[in-house]
Amino acid sequence: MNDSIKLVPAKAWWHLTVEEFNNNISKPFLIPIELPESVQERLNFIHKLLQLAYFENQLFDVAYREALLTFELALHARHKQLMGNTKRNMTLEKLIDWALAKNLFVKAKHNVHALRKLRNGYFHPVNFQMALGHMSIQGVYGIVDTIVDLYHDEETHVLRMKEEKRIREMLVQYEKSGVALESNGERTILYRAELSVFDNRFGRSVYHFIFWPIFDARWNAGDSVDEGEPITIEVESVKKKRTGLWLIGEKEVALTKLRGNEAKIWSLFKKNIEAEDMSMPRYLVEMIMGKIRWESKRKVLWPNQFTDLK
Structure with missing residues (x-):
């Protein structure tokens, strides 16, 4: 046998x-x-x-x-x-x-x-x-x-949570009054600004941000809305200055208060996006941002568990 x-x-x-x-x-x-x-x-x-x-x-x-x-x-x-x-x-x-x-x-x-x-x-x-x-x-x-x-x-996790709370509280205040992303002399008025996760593990210091520019928040003739695309940025340092938040990485970008006619543009967008018939575009933006947020967090906090199986 x-x-x-x-x-x-x-x-x-x-x-x-x-x-x-x-x-x-x-x-x-x-x-x-x-x-x-x-x-x-x-x-x-x-x-x-x-x-x-x-x-x-x-x-x-x-x-x-x-x-x-x-x-x-x-x-x-x-x-x-x-x-x-x-x-x-x-x-x-x-x-x-x-x-x-x-x-x-x-x-x-x-x-x-x-x-x-x-x-x-x-x-x-x-x-x-x-x-x-x-x-x-x-x-x-x-x-x-x-x-x-x-x-x-022992302090790594505590410091991460404190820093995330600090940055998110500032972003909430900026969102309320309107904020623009400034890079290479170009300014983009933002609908949403969010910190996905702060990575301070293993000696690193990386801030993962998601930004969503404003868009034409109206239904067009084809019964659709072009919500645009998110902007993701990773930086190594965040500094608060009188003029706004400076995000320092490979290139320096800034979140600053609205200027001149930007405030009027923001006010009109806010009025349109909060309309009842904009619920679906709002949901789509939050869904996409949620997915990006999760991808960033899982790669930082759980690199093994959520590795992609093929």
């Missing part, structure tokens, strides 16, 4: 070669900071499981369980590193609450505690669970992001 194992692709991956699978499905983890050797070794093992899932789909579930266990072990290790010891009766729930109080997680409290509930379900099952297979892959990458979060400087 021949009991040798024949490695053939799982049915879900017949359309991919091993190389295509590894490049597009089981992508390498993005870990831009140095982790403890014990944590890094476990993450390397988890990634190998993801690669082997090309031949056996249920290895995705094994990788997911290992990721949950690694998350718990990493929490214990980080607590010991910062606090000097970890009590024997320190439960996962208490460890998570401690890390949340230390502002070590970007994710919301309920999302982090959800990992604890998933861990309990996997390691204390009451019945046979349906295998998730490749549907669990985003979960694995999400846990990796959460583990990386643990090893940020």
Whole structure:
């Protein structure tokens, strides 16, 4: 009797070669900071499981369980590193609450505690669970992001939130009275001005902005409205001056108060865009800006979990 194992692709991956699978499905983890050797070794093992899932789909579930266990072990290790010891009766729930109080997680409290509930379900099952297979892959990458979060400087997350709040409050005030984007001597009156996210992780300092110029907020003969296109800008510094906000990056741009006839143009646009029949164009603008905002945030805060699978 021949009991040798024949490695053939799982049915879900017949359309991919091993190389295509590894490049597009089981992508390498993005870990831009140095982790403890014990944590890094476990993450390397988890990634190998993801690669082997090309031949056996249920290895995705094994990788997911290992990721949950690694998350718990990493929490214990980080607590010991910062606090000097970890009590024997320190439960996962208490460890998570401690890390949340230390502002070590970007994710919301309920999302982090959800990992604890998933861990309990996997390691204390009451019945046979349906295998998730490749549907669990985003979960694995999400846990990796959460583990990386643990090893940020404690103040990074707090400083990011404070800076985002400061910039957004200023933008709200500018939007109320009207604001123009000035670059290379050209001025563009804006409908919307928003900070998507401030990236201060891993020693960076990058502000991601979205701007939407005003447009002809009226239905034309073809029963359509040309809303125009958003402007996205990434800068390294934001300085408040008497004349407005200066956004400093590869090139310097500024958000300034309206001048001369610009105020009249803005006032007419505001009147038109707030009309009842402009609800659809308003919704479209907010929808597109929301998508851009999410893309910026996910690339900054969750680079592994929301990586594009092909």
